[in-house]
Amino acid sequence: DSGVTQTPKHLITATGQRVTLRCSPRSGDLSVYWYQQSLDQGLQFLIQYYNGEERAKGNILERFSAQQFPDLHSELNLSSLELGDSALYFCASSPQTGGNSPLHFGNGTRLTVT
Amino acid sequence: AQSVTQLDSQVPVFEEAPVELRCNYSSSVSVYLFWYVQYPNQGLQLLLKYLSGSTLVKGINGFEAEFNKSQTSFHLRKPSVHISDTAEYFCAVSPSGGYQKVTFGIGTKLQVIP
Numbered sequence: 471d472s473g474v475t476q477t478p479k480h481l482i483t484a485t486g487q488r489v490t491l492r493c494s495p496r497s498g499d500l501s502v503y504w505y506q507q508s509l510d511q512g513l514q515f516l517i518q519y520y521n522g523e524e525r526a527k528g529n530i531l532e533r534f535s536a537q538q539f540p541d542l543h544s545e546l547n548l549s550s551l552e553l554g555d556s557a558l559y560f561c562a563s564s565p566q567t568g569g570n571s572p573l574h575f576g577n578g579t580r581l582t583v584t
Numbered sequence: 585a586q587s588v589t590q591l592d593s594q595v596p597v598f599e600e601a602p603v604e605l606r607c608n609y610s611s612s613v614s615v616y617l618f619w620y621v622q623y624p625n626q627g628l629q630l631l632l633k634y635l636s637g638s639t640l641v642k643g644i645n646g647f648e649a650e651f652n653k654s655q656t657s658f659h660l661r662k663p664s665v666h667i668s669d670t671a672e673y674f675c676a677v678s679p680s681g682g683y684q685k686v687t688f689g690i691g692t693k694l695q696v697i698p
């Protein structure tokens with residue numbers, strides 16, 4: 471058990487809809503990262519937060535947004551969903567922002583857009 | 585910018601045989617290197633990491649990796665695999681300074697054949 475909790479585990483929704491994915495980091499971790507994993511793209515970095523502030527941005531679409539709350543949990547909002555957004559979305563956490571801290575991953579949210 | 589190349593998308597190997605999963609990276613700055621493993625329906629777990637010091641790094645489950653700076657490689661090895669090692673393995677690189685922006689390889693699926 472990594473200590474990172476993601477909800478829900480599965481999500482099925484229709485094109486054009488909006489969904490929110492939730493992540494609770496490991497106790498004591500201040501950094502939260504979001505990744506998208508699909509068969510053809512591999513593991514793509516979306517965005518990173520540290521103690522409530524955005525620290526790094528990757529290949530995140532404008533239709534997607536995220537935030538980290540004062541209690542350090544994070545939410546990833548996906549809107550105007552398209553079929554191509556179907557993927558596994560992982561949240562990971564680490565104590566700091568430094569590159570020497572390994573990431574601790576949740577079990578992911580599987581999003582299916584129909 | 586940094587990138588990671590995992591040269592083999594799938595590696596079949598017989599049980600109790602040795603295995604090597606290859607990883608090459610490219611970066612303009614010094615890096616930290618990681619191997620993660622993903623079992624079916626789970627998130628990624630850290631196998632081992634290279635931060636500094638000895639270039640031969642030992643990890644969990646009998647895996648080890650060797651950092652070769654001149655060849656910019658970080659290959660993962662295990663002398664004798666078990667059925668339970670069947671999983672997907674990801675090589676990752678992170679810059680050693682500044683904010684952590686971890687770049688993952690596309691992954692290598694290790695299939696252990698009984």
